[in-house]
Amino acid sequence: MKSETLIQPALIFNRRQSLTLLAVAMSSCVAQAQNTTWPDTLRAARGQTVYFNAWAGSERINAYLQWAAAELQRDFGVKLQHVKISDAADVVKRIRAEKQAGRKDTEGTVDLVWINGENFAAMKRDGLLSAPFAQALPNFQWVDTVGKPTTLVDFSVPTEGLESPWGMAQLTFLADTQRLPKPPQNMAELLALARSQPGRITYPRPPNFHGTTFVKQALIEHAPDVKALAQPVTPAALAAQAAPLWRFLDALHPHLWRGGKQFPQNSAAVRQMMADGELVMALTFNPNEAANEIAAKRLPATVQSWQFAKGTIGNTHFVAIPYNAPSKAGAQVVANFLLSPAAQARKADIDVWGDPTVLDVARLPAAERARFQSASRPGQVAVTAPVLPEPHASWVDALEKEWTRRYGV
Template sequence: MPLPTLSRRSLLLGAASASALPAAWAQQNAQPNWSAIEKAARGQTVYFNAWAGSERTNAYLQWTAGEVMASHGVKLEHVKITDTADVVKRVRAEKAAGRGEAEGTVDLVWINGENFATLKREGLLFGPFAETQPNFQYVDVEGKPTTRNDFSVPTDGMESPWGMAQFTLFADGKRLSKPPQNMAELLALARSQPGRITYPRLPDFTGTTFIKQALIEHVADSSVLSRPPVETAFAQQTANLWKFLDALHPQLWRGGKQFPQNPAAVRQMMADGELLLALTFNPNEPANELAAKRLPASTIAWQFNKGTIGNTHFVAIPYNAKAKAGAQIVTNFLLSAKAQARKADINEWGDPTVLDLKKLPAAERALFPARPLPGQVAQAAPTLPEPHAGWVDPIEKEWTRRYL
């Protein structure tokens, strides 16, 4: 899911692209003495700065605190924040004030996007540490490439993956027997059922993601999306996108002249039968809504078979963290099957796992449901990396100019 702590500031605006890990990183990536880290961590207090706007998130972190205290003698304090950018400012200020490498107030931070890019670019992170953790071996780095790439910025081991988000569609299977598997099929469905499909008005995050998904499927050369757009080429590179939307919009709810304000409104209209389908960036949302009896038992969820846009949210350790060893104990626990299974449980949080379940020992694999729950995606599709965030602003401006 998009991190609730992050606004548009959380999107990377500087140019960066995935690259091979630097030699210095590879040299440091030798497995550390984990027993020494465990010994150093005992008795430490880890101040974890994380968004506190969800009761489920807060409860999960309380449970985590109990687990790491019982297993490693590490005290975890949840520092409740509303915006990760404020944490970035604090770490910057501490650097400017000359605070040393063990004199900071932040030991761990929930992060992604521009906030991570800023801390990495300015040398304000501890690491690399992520891929030396014992539990990193179970991360799905192949099926979920965004676990190593944060909005076009290679993580280089400087942040540890924690959870996933991916563009997902859902509907009442009794009303929609053949879900569309790409934007072309969605257009065909809209033409056959005019007025029964829509998406949230931009700049709503899910609405913008819908447009980015359409862009990926219609751009002639997808490699250009990993870099900021070039103004002189923007019109040509997006021409097929606008052609597609020009064909789609007259078939939408209210003829494409109005758009719902947010995905919750779209979901409600779908639940009421006014719309055929709804959209989300959390693959577990339909299952959560079904379990809460806000969606019918016949709800189905899916992703386009060739892939949909996804990203990963992470945790990172500032350069001046006082409890670096304790923080690593926490991050490694957050990657454990026990912690990931609880977080993925729709009754606890419902945040998709970053792990490759096939890599887990049988006993740990059994912590996860053997088959999708009602309302969950039956067959996960490949994760497509986000276009470079530099595309967001010009696309939203052009969309507004054309359609509002």
């Protein structure tokens, strides 16, 4: 596919227009529900313990959740217990097993889960989620559902209130300007760079989500019909749309680190290899990660972040309540707190986490808006590129299996 067809403004506009109409249609009944039921939710939540199953691979994220736990206990009488996990897919399997074992709607082990993508699609499909709740949260009124349409659509699957947005992500690359003054602006330029500097570029091994995202970015840039990626995958669609992807990877891999015969396990390993001078670039799904690492003095201030000129894959990550959560009221209070301007601003702070907000900051009251005002920091993305929507969630497993078959040995 030619690069000029990567972004289709009319299609994106129509999608956003539809999401706006959906949000407006729901607003009046949601507002009424808030006025009549939220005080009851707050009363029911007091004294509850919320077991929040969330990825624990970052000390900063863990520290942020400890701060949130203290705030929730003090202000709402809700105890937040961070259940540290390495993969949300394991949580989905556990909840599915509980349903198969006949666990009733208050007999589960998970009250809230950090989730998106194929894991959300699986929980929605299998009836593992509680009733819709997101739009009834008081702080949902500040979510940017127009400018950030992925707050309502998760990997092309409508959320329908079954999960509450928490943060934004977009594929971002980083490199030291002293070693890479002219970064690649698309996959074709990345291939040219790999050929000119063999062994100095790589990406994490799928099914690591950074590695899979790299593959999906290449898929979007090469698919003959990018609109087909928004539909559930079929064998015929995979064969037709991914054929140019495999040709691209076949051309790229011989020039990668260790000849494309081995791949790092995660993006942290890639970033460290870049910091050590073994690689010339790394990748992340957090546009503020380089600034975060520079602030922590783990990367030099000469590191820059960028996104491909015509766009990179972006999405929203969410929290969801399982069908059998014992503390559903408490889980809603936690989700609402995580959407508050105070919690979102702290999360977006480079020195705390640096995770971009889901809120429409321009619509916030002045005092709340001021929380987000900060000077530009070294390492931040200078020019934000358009967000390319994720393929349908079903493409993840299909791509990972085929990638493993072709390159995993």
